[in-house]
Amino acid sequence: MRILGIESSCDETALAVVTKRDGRLMVEQNVLASQVAVHARTGGVVPEVAAREHIAHIFPLLEQIGVERSGAGIDAVAVTCGPGLVPALRVGVELGKSLSWTWGKPLVPVNHLEGHIYSVWLAEKTPVFPALCLLVSGxxxxxxxxxxxxxxxLLGMTRDDAxxxxxxxxAKLLGxxxxxxxxxxxxxLEGDPTAIHFPRPMMDSPNLDFSFSGLKTAVKVAWEGRAERAEIAASFQQAVVDTLVGKTLRAVGMTHPKCLILTGGVSANRLLRTTLERALQQADMKIxxxxxxxxxxxxxxxxxxxxGAFRFEAGHMTDPLTLVADANLRLT
Ligand SMILES: Nc1ncnc2c1ncn2[C@@H]1O[C@H](COP(=O)(O)OP(=O)(O)OP(=O)(O)O)[C@@H](O)[C@H]1O
Ligand SMILES: [Mg+2]
Structure with missing residues (x-):
């Protein structure tokens, strides 16, 4: 099985080919055009600018991965159809529809968040169910x-900022x-994480929801009070990590999962990774x-x-003529 993946939900234009051999999924092609430098100028992503960048890069990337013009060798086209910025999503969705229709290959719509979860399905060892997922992204x-x-x-989510x-x-506040x-x-890395005690929002509330906007306000007060920048960064990061790890451990206690999946852009954070992994080991929960x-x-x-590979195998295809991007597509 060979699947073409297309992603354009925010500020990365990306294409990939994944194959399944002897029951194992493997990456055959993986290309990406990042717009980070473009959006750095405005301090955030402007949807129409993102869409323009996707249009400029998506066909050169398609050339780069070297798929046959006829689509020969590809079994299905998987495309992100939400959530995300609609003008950006549309670029990938319309490419996916066009390729699926002209190649006569199935079109598999993929939720971007489900994609983040499946990013761990590459190693020799893969998750077993039930799996608890902490999805932390932009x-x-x-x-x-x-x-x-x-x-x-869905067990819990943020009530305000992600x-x-x-x-x-x-970061913007700190320049x-x-x-x-x-x-x-x-x-x-240059600051003391115990220098400033920022709040751990909603840590004591009995649910599994998060809130980060109050923390942002506390940082603003510290910054205006002339606290040192590295101390703020270290103390802020510690507060976010403590909150995420605390709530995740609570969810573990409530749901008794067999494994824990940490994913999304913020999962790149080393303190978060090591703290969460260590907390699981210390609790001796065999997760x-x-x-x-x-x-x-x-x-x-x-x-x-x-x-897309899992959805394709489960028969979750869609009509290539009618798929539309959905900004608020939900996992559940
Ligand atoms: N080392 C890190 N520590 C903390 N946050 C990080 C780190 N690296 C990246 N991030 C954050 O990850 C976010 C980007 O993640 P991602 O690309 O998954 O988000 P997104 O696709 O914009 O949002 P979503 O997936 O919710 O649609 C940004 O907010 C970025 O600051
Ligand atoms: Mg994302």
Missing amino acids: GHTELVLMRNHGVYE AGEAFDKV LPYPGGPEIARLA SFFAPELSLTGDNAVMIALA
Whole structure:
């Protein structure tokens, strides 16, 4: 089986080819055009600018991965159809529809968040169910229980900003470039994470929801009070990590999963990875831990092709003439 994956939901144009051999999924092609430098100038993503960039890059990328003009050798086309920015999503969706129709190959719509979850389905060892997923990205912070392939239960989510968004906004406040996550993480290495005690929002509330906007306000107060930048970065990062890990452990206690999947752009954060993995080991809960390889934490098309492979095998195809992008597509 060979699947073409297409991703254009935000600021990365990406194409990939994933194959299945001897029951194992493998990456055959993986190309990406990042718009980070373009959006850094405006400090965030402008949807129409993103769409224009996708249009400029998507066909050169298609040439680059060297698929046959006839689509020979490809079994299905998997494309992100939401959630994301509609003008951006449309570029990938319309390419997917066109290729599917002209090649006469099935079109498999993929939820971008499901894609992030499937980014860990590449290693020799793959997750077993039930799997608890902590999905932390630029637009989402969710705890999801995955009972089987394609079967999700939303346990908790952010009530305001996503974790990645909080990193980006705090970075902007501190005068650091976009995207802010890696910048804060780097600066945090020079600061003391116990220097400033920022709130751990909603840690004591009995649900599994998150809230990060209050934390952002506390950072603003510290910054205006002339606290040192590296101390703020380190203390802020620690507060986000403590909150994410605390809620995840609570969800583990409530749902007794067999494994934990940490995924999304913020899963690149080393403190988050090590703290979560260590907390699971210390609790001696025999829960295996999965996180994507670093190159697959942010948006990419490998994860879309991987999710598409499972959807294709389950027969979840769609009509190539009618698929539309959905900005608010949900997992559940
Ligand atoms: N090392 C890091 N530490 C913290 N945050 C990080 C790190 N690296 C990247 N991020 C954050 O990850 C986010 C990008 O993740 P991703 O590309 O998955 O989000 P998105 O695709 O824009 O949103 P969504 O997937 O919700 O649609 C940004 O907010 C970025 O700051
Ligand atoms: Mg994403």
